[in-house]
Amino acid sequence: MSHVLSPRPDTRFLVLDTALTLFTERGFFSTSVHDISREAGVSIGSIYHHFGDKEGVASALYEQxxxxxxxxxxxxxxxxxxxxxxxxxxxxxxxxxxxxxxxxxxxxxxxxxxxxxxxxxxxxxxxxxxxxxxxxxxxxxxxxxxxxxxxxxxxxxxxxxxxxxxxxxxxxxxxxxxxxxxxxxxxxxxxxxxxxxxx
Amino acid sequence: MSHVLSPRPDTRFLVLDTALTLFTERGFFSTSVHDISREAGVSIGSIYHHFGDKEGVASALYEQxxxxxxxxxxxxxxxxxxxxxxxxxxxxxxxxxxxxxxxxxxxxxxxxxxxxxxxxxxxxxxxxxxxxxxxxxxxxxxxxxxxxxxxxxxxxxxxxxxxxxxxxxxxxxxxxxxxxxxxxxxxxxxxxxxxxxxx
DNA sequence: GTCTATACGACGATAGAC
DNA sequence: GTCTATCGTCGTATAGAC
CATH class of the missing domain: 1.10.357.10 (Tetracycline Repressor, domain 2)
Structure with missing residues (x-):
């Protein structure tokens, strides 16, 4: 439950929220992981740590x-x-x-x-x-x-x-x-x- | 009218026909110009000569x-x-x-x-x-x-x-x-x- | 968990001979 | 018009420090 107490915004949420915007605005293929990283203010490494690969981001979004x-x-x-x-x-x-x-x-x-x-x-x-x-x-x-x-x-x-x-x-x-x-x-x-x- | 007499199949048609198949099967972004070239039996150079760029192929297909x-x-x-x-x-x-x-x-x-x-x-x-x-x-x-x-x-x-x-x-x-x-x-x-x- | 730096491959596009 | 060979870029994914 440590994440509840943490002042840092939840990384997963940040990434998914940004990805949803970029995917719908430019499309999945015209959005690079670098774009998501920059817009969300989260490093590339973190994104891959949480979602495995780019498809994993879309997949998590889809399921949610x-x-x-x-x-x-x-x-x-x-x-x-x-x-x-x-x-x-x-x-x-x-x-x-x-x-x-x-x-x-x-x-x-x-x-x-x-x-x-x-x-x-x-x-x-x-x-x-x-x-x-x-x-x-x-x-x-x-x-x-x-x-x-x-x-x-x-x-x-x-x-x-x-x-x-x-x-x-x-x-x-x-x-x-x-x-x-x-x-x-x-x-x-x-x-x-x-x-x-x-x- | 020379193309009418030519025994060679029309390059434009060949490319568009192949592109339609690949675009619908794998999607536009998952299809490379190399793929179209190979499947259509037409060189990359010819494709760029006729359509300018990859988007031009999709565009021609759309208009047709x-x-x-x-x-x-x-x-x-x-x-x-x-x-x-x-x-x-x-x-x-x-x-x-x-x-x-x-x-x-x-x-x-x-x-x-x-x-x-x-x-x-x-x-x-x-x-x-x-x-x-x-x-x-x-x-x-x-x-x-x-x-x-x-x-x-x-x-x-x-x-x-x-x-x-x-x-x-x-x-x-x-x-x-x-x-x-x-x-x-x-x-x-x-x-x-x-x-x-x-x- | 988060970060930076980097490796590596793929793809779009061009050059230039025929 | 058609071809082959090549270039340069971009983007995914990883390595490894903190």
Whole structure:
């Protein structure tokens, strides 16, 4: 626990925070370990001591953000019962996160991790995306969502909102995403929602 | 016109074709000019003679594929009158293209061009995506699509289908996309279509 | 754990003959 | 237009002192 008492800022945190900024601004390959070292005020030796190699930095970043994302979804699944509420809350939180931490969002779902993290599968196979599909799957069993291929339903429900996020990160969308939530969600839900029973 | 008569395969084509394969397989930064030279059977000197530098190769590839895409959309817009038909035909053709030329699709809409083509804007600002938004815009004027922000409608209509494409390129989707067309399109169109007038 | 200095390899790009 | 040979730089990673 010595690090808690130490006045020195945590090296690992410093490095990861700087790396996230540089990776998203210039990209992984256009960022040298020297750059990270200089910007973070941490020596190269320390970086290699903590992370092994450059890929290790990206890897740690990926895992950290992935775990946060997973925690977020798990929390949402505990707090809401219907697929509709769970999915809408998820989109809402992702929209908020895009505004408050655009770099984190960009690194998670916009970076081509396969290019620099060959061990990781594609993003959409990662835990968070699996959990999203589980929400959809549950919705179909509950009769909230029309019966169809789960993958198709998942893409149709979250495809629009995710596209808004990348559009926002690209500077294509001017308005803060939370202001668009109602309109975006209405379309997304309409795409997969069970038709109202004939009166 | 001497190149037409020459028995030697066109160098530019050879290089671009090889580059497309390598760029999508390993990524732009993990592909050296030496790699392209070796795989294409063309000397390094020739590559630099034709393309100036490595970025020039990627740039030429980007322009070539972008022009093809634009031509495709223009053709569709001429052959169909309603936004519904235009958009559905577009999704259908993109699905076919994903199967027949996955590398071209991947390079066009899955690569992070900003990392190696700093001059190019984001993909979604490119001509093809502008044309897609024009289809949606027209559909709204014609009363086919509910009135709403064009960007939101565009994301909602094409977000699902595009997500299926990336899912397919990632190996997440097993079935050939054209087989999913009806189900995917039904969801996509439902998301934005004007409600049927009350009987 | 943190630092500096250095080794080493790879890659982008060029020169210049044919 | 095409080729081979070469140069110079940059960046990853390590060694070893503190």
């Amino acid at each position: 953000l992935g775990a946060r994302m997973e925690g977020l979804i798990s929390e949402i699944r505990r707090r809401h019962t219907t697929a509709h509420d769970q999915a809408m809350e998820l989109v809402s939180r992702l929209f908020q996160l895009t505004e408050s931490e655009p770099r984190a969002m960009e690194f998670m779902l916009y970076a081509k991790h396969r290019e620099f993290l060959p061990r990781q599968g594609p993003v959409c196979s990662s835990r968070p995306f699996v959990l999203m599909r589980e929400i959809v799957s549950m919705g179909m069993e509950r009769g909230e969502i029309r019966p169809m291929d789960t993958l198709i339903a998942s893409a149709s429900l979250f495809g629009g909102p995710l596209r808004m996020i990348t559009g926002r990160l690209d500077g294509l969308v001017d308005k803060p995403l939370p202001e668009c939530l109602d309109a975006v969600w209405a379309c997304a839900w309409r795409a997969v929602a069970m038709a109202a029973p004939a009166p | 594929l972008g022009a093809r895409m634009e031509g495709l959309i223009s053709e569709i817009r001429r052959r169909h009158t309603t936004a519904h038909d235009q958009a559905m035909e577009l999704v259908s053709r993109l699905f076919q293209l994903t199967e027949s030329e996955p590398r071209a699709m991947e390079f066009m809409l899955y690569a992070k061009h900003r990392e190696f083509l700093p001059r190019q804007g984001p993909v979604c600002s490119s001509r093809p995506f502008v044309l897609m938004r024009e289809i949606v815009s027209m559909g709204m004027e014609r009363g086919e699509i509910r009135p709403m922000d064009t960007l939101i409608a565009s994301a909602s209509l094409f977000g699902g289908p595009l997500r299926m494409i990336t899912g397919r390129l990632d190996g997440l989707v097993d079935k050939p996309l054209p087989e999913c067309l009806d189900a995917v399109w039904a969801c996509a169109w439902r998301a934005v279509a004007m409600a049927a007038p009350a009987p």
